[in-house]
Amino acid sequence: MALSHDEIRQLGLLARLELSDEEIQTLGPQLESILGFIHKLSELDTDQVEPMTTALDVDNRWRPDSPTKGLTRDQALANAPASDEECFRVPAVLGVGK
Numbered sequence: 320m321a322l323s324h325d326e327i328r329q330l331g332l333l334a335r336l337e338l339s340d341e342e343i344q345t346l347g348p349q350l351e352s353i354l355g356f357i358h359k360l361s362e363l364d365t366d367q368v369e370p371m372t373t374a375l376d377v378d379n380r381w382r383p384d385s386p387t388k389g390l391t392r393d394q395a396l397a398n399a400p401a402s403d404e405e406c407f408r409v410p411a412v413l414g415v416g417k
Contacts, residue, residue, distance in 0.1 A: 322350055 322330075324343050327350060331338040338346065392405065401408040 322347055322354075 324340075324347075327343045327347055328338060330350070331343075331346075396402040396407065399407050
């Protein structure tokens with residue numbers, strides 16, 4: 320399946336990537352190869368295959384949900400790029416004019 324440059328650029332836009340013409344030339348064959356593989360997979364007969372979440376036959380191994388000791392305030396703030404005595408400090412993001 321051949322993809323046009325516009326289609327590749329649109330895919331990049333959907334992925335929030337700004338692609339140069341050189342990158343489009345490089346990505347085109349790679350994307351076509353991926354789509355070809357997916358097309359080949361769609362030809363498989365999966366009627367007798369049960370849906371699964373993983374290819375491995377494993378059970379979830381969850382630890383018990385029990386309370387544990389958390390970080391102290393000083394430990395939590397130790398590596399913060401900016402903090403005051405009590406809280407993380409972050410740049411304001413609400414109410415900023417456009």
